[in-house]
Amino acid sequence: MSDTSVKKERKPMSKRNKNILELTVLYTIIGIMFIIIFYPLVWAFGMSLNEGSSLYGSSIIPENPSFEHYIWLFTDPRSNYLIWYQNTLVVAVTTSVVATFIVGLTAYAFSRYRFVGRKNGLYAFLLLQMFPVLMAMVALYILLNTVGLLDSLVGLILIYIGGAIPMNAFLVKGYFDTIPRELDESAKIDGASHFRIFFSIMLPLAKPILAVVALFNFMAPFMDFILPRIVLRSPENFTLALGLFNFVNDQFANNFTRFAAGSILIAVPIAAVYLFLQRYLISGLTAGATKG
Template sequence: MSIKTKSRIEVTLIYLFIAFMAVIIFYPLLWTIGISLNPGTSLYSGSMIPENWTLEHYKWLFTSPDSDYLLWYKNSLIVASVNSIGSVFITALIAYSFSRYRFVGRKFGLYSFLLLQMFPSLMSMVALYIFLNTIGLLDTLGGLMLVYIGGQIPFNAWLVKGYFDTIPRELDEAARIDGAGHLGVFFKIVLPLAKPILAVVALFNFMAPFTDFLLPRILLRDPEKYTLALGLFNFINNQFANNFTRFAAGSILIALPIALVFLFLQRYLITGLTAGGTKG
């Protein structure tokens, strides 16, 4: 078999694999969109390509007095925005400290971060519930945001520290010669060069509150403080037992803010270190 033939076979297999993965990814998405456009409320009477499609479920989410969808959306946006910004700032400071400084307990701290990632988050749920109840933040968006930001520090710190380690220390030294202090080096040198990895952290931490169900389910009790994942669960539970079409419509709209944030951060994800290039 010639090299040219082998190359064609490899390319064909790659395309077949991509097509297979595309079917796995887009098939459930197309079904969800189709169900959201079907009339009625039943899951089993829906079809991927509805014959008599309607936007009544989307209209109900935004106009019905019985719907708290807009309130849940606002709660999710608040939690996601604070989680994203807070995680980026706190993680960057921690990662910068571990990357640039040598201090007592540094290695122990890094190994602790690594060790904490090995345990499933379910193990800490009871402790988090008791902790938030003790400090009076149970059933509040503030308590939920505190847990989100703190819970992501070990993974994010390792991720960002590894990126900071690739930034030449000579840039720090040159900035200090020019009179920059520690914060000056951090904000003017390191952060601009680290925009790609910080954009990744911002995107992942923005997505989490929109898709997470378990943590809000444990910490929140007041329906007015529900996030989208928890609120939409009511459409197929309790008094909203069979509203799968409204559930599908609400689920589709979750993707909008995530897509907008991704588009906003895309240039940082693509350009890489060139966004923070320096002039000689």
């Protein structure tokens, strides 16, 4: 049989088979990513239900599951978990609300007005995003110590708010640029002031991107360890990330099961805020990231 006849007998893959192959590859990748993300959570929850305190003696499926570690966190006098939780919520809520409001005002000014230094201000925001916050830790420590805000939640909140402005303001500005200016002009003709336009028109239309900013700034204090470690000194001022470190440090003799129980409970407020804001998140991320 000649090569020509062999080539004629070969049939290209049908469109249906090609789609099946693409879906199979796609779902395989999604399944692998799901396992990578979900397995540590299941393992941590299983470890929190194990008796004892050892990391290596714990299993993902406990033989005798118990909630004793969760009970200990909330009832034992030696545990400051409730204080750490309260501190973290105060920092997270305050940072989220204040930062979102300031970011909204800043982004609105850069989006709608032309003033001296506007272009340089935008360049400064971009420049500040290029450097990690770790580079400023020494300066922040000295600054807080100078103004008497070291080892205080107020100082920690101010750093979080200041750090949230550059990146988020640039992101929200991109969203404001997509809102037609005709709305502002119509409101001005009707006699609306600048603040009335901002609060009555811009903020309601910018709910998606502001929800993204609020969520990110709410999550940061729950996840951050390095900054609270530098700023806070007293155990009664610790946030959750810093306080839980004591469970695997020297204070509680490497109690990994209690650490796991405390870590699992961190997800509760974050999940609640996420579910509350989820209808805005996807549109906010896409719109704010595609136009600037």
